[in-house]
Amino acid sequence: MFPTSKIKPPGNGSLFLWMLLLWIPVINAQDSLLNNTYNRPSTSLNGIWNYIVDPYENGFYNYRLEAFEDQEDPGQNAFFTNAKPSSPSDLIEYDFDLADSLLVPGDWNTQKEKLFYYEGSLWYKTSFDHTPANLSNRTFLYFGAANYQADVYLNGQKLGKHIGGFTPFNFEITQILRPRDNFLILKVDNKRVKDGVPTLNTDWWNYGGLTRDVKLIETTATFIGDYFLYLDAANPEKINGYVQLNGPELENHPVRLQIPELSVDTTYFTNKMGRTEVAFTAENIAYWSVEDPKRYQIIFSSREDQLTDQIGFRSISTREDDILLNGEPIFLKGISIHEESPARGGRGNSMEDARQLLSWAKELGCNFVRLAHYPHNEHMVRLADEMGMLVWEENPVYWTISWDNPETYALAANQLTELIARDKNRASVIIWSMANETPASEPRTEFLSKLAALARTKDPSRLISAALEQSAYRGESNVRTIQDDFAKVVDVLSFNQYIGWYDGLPEKAQNISWVIEHNKPVLISEFGGGAKQGFHGDKNTRWTEEYQEYLYEETLKMLSSIKQLRGMSPWILVDFRSPRRMLPKIQDGWNRKGLISDEGKKKKAFFVLQQFYNSKD
Ligand code: GCU
DSSP: OOOGGGOOOOSSSOHHHHHHHHHHHHHOOOOOOOSOGGGSOEEEOOEEEEEEEOTTOTTTBOTTSOBGGGSSSOOTTSGGGOOOOSSTTOOOOOOGGGSOEEEESSOSTTTOGGGTTOOSEEEEEEEEOOOOSSTTOEEEEEESOOBSEEEEEETTEEEEEEEOSSSOEEEEOTTTOOSSOEEEEEEEEOOOOTTSSSOSOOSSOOOOBOOSOEEEEEEOSSEEEEEEEEEOSSOTTEEEEEEEEESSOOTTOEEEEEEGGGTEEEEEEOOTTSEEEEEEEOSSOOOOOSSOOOOEEEEEEOSSOEEEEEEOOOOEEEETTEEEETTEEOOEEEEEEOOBOTTTOSBOOSHHHHHHHHHHHHHHTOSEEEEOSSOOOHHHHHHHHHHTOEEEEEOOOBSSOOTTOHHHHHHHHHHHHHHHHHHTTOTTEEEEEEEESOOOOHHHHHHHHHHHHHHHHHOTTSEEEEEEEOEEETTEEEEEEOOOGGGGTOSSEEEEOOBTTTBSOGGGGGGOEEEOOSSSOEEEEEOOOOBOTTOOOOTTSTBSHHHHHHHHHHHHHHHTTOTTEEEEOOSOSBOEEOTTOOOTTTTTTEEOOOSBOTTSOBOHHHHHHHHHHHHOO
């Protein structure tokens, strides 16, 4: 289970934070996350799985609403037992093998018409044979994500549960696995909950299910469980980090680190917790950059295990109101993206989806993407690493979260921890965003500040931000500012503004000025307006492409007056599904602020932004 031994009281952290960290195992009972699974041999469990829709959770609770798994004998009515009649007179009211099927990975909403709006519990089942390549090996079951809560059972035994719809989790199954006829059953429940992260209200489709890859990972008894390598902020020839082993032979275990191209070949020995800090200097490091996304082949070797990765080394920092990549000022020419598949709709999850979305961003002239409003699938950041695209990743602390609930904080902290654990070695990721458009209050600022402290503890090498909200400056509506205590905590001052869409018409932008009283880089994390692709008319007629085009023209002029402006990620690359957008013949369940339609057709505003970016150095 979750090795709490890895959690030590922070030297300077608050006891409250430490106590909260201990909540995490209660909420997410799984093993520590396997790092870099895409570079490990694996057995995919993707494919056709049987499913049972269970809105009354009849497969989880008895009629007294007592959980079967809490009973001495769960009994054959518990779906996770996968019971079969032992005689023709036996009463069993479910049968996975006779049930309908879904493709995994994939949300259920866009696979079955009857599940389009479904929010509730749904059971998945697959069977598989597996014999480890070596009997001393360990086997893990790895999920890229399941939205929103997953209760996982193998061969009738509870492995654990995970809460959070956008981050990976895994369970060790070494002791339960058998060579043949393993049955893997899980209940995925995508009901929105007030104390969840996100909470009840979001402007995106609540895609439920096993939305990302499912696979078996085999490891040696003691293996390289985790590692982190990053360029020292103060010394561009120094690389810091750590390697963490997982297994019985933790202490004084040799760990060899090789970077052939940098003539690095050093062996470290782990402490009794199986961890070794890493620090070394190297000359002539070719830094990862947008123009040249150089990644080095890294080889980690321990007594029994070897794992490779391709890691780029770069520094990202701020100086006054500049953002510095490798010490040089950079303007983040970005676009916001939701995780939807351009090819088939629904949750994106493949390398093909990632390639299409990031190729459109590149064509738009971007060097930066804001992956809103939750961690996207790992293909997006691995491809961004390869392409030289900078990335903002975001924890789904969105709108009106339950700031006063410690369990809600633990959920947010766990999802942020899992995101950082998964992507901390990806050079393309430069910003961890704590939240989006959260109403400023003392409990909210304390909540976000604790998350920011946690992120900085986990990863000292990246910038912290959040999409804040703007307001009138000293009551003067034509002068806007950022009045938010969390603005003091972030490295990059980001905010959303919709002047010309939710706030007047595009021409209003001509009369707005900005007062930013923070000596920090400013990034406009959202602006934009809706347009139905192919609908043309006067530039003041809402939903026409001309309106959106005019809004971009006027907004870009207005924003250019902000002297600290160092980037933007307009809302949004592609139209996306939202149950909040129901204007017939225009929205029909789609948010139409995309520069590209859901059919992949570019709107006129695409070319306004493209021209602006191409004219910027
Ligand atoms: C908000 C929010 C987005 C939303 C957008 C809109 O700023 O951050 O999630 O989709 O506005 O209203 O379209």
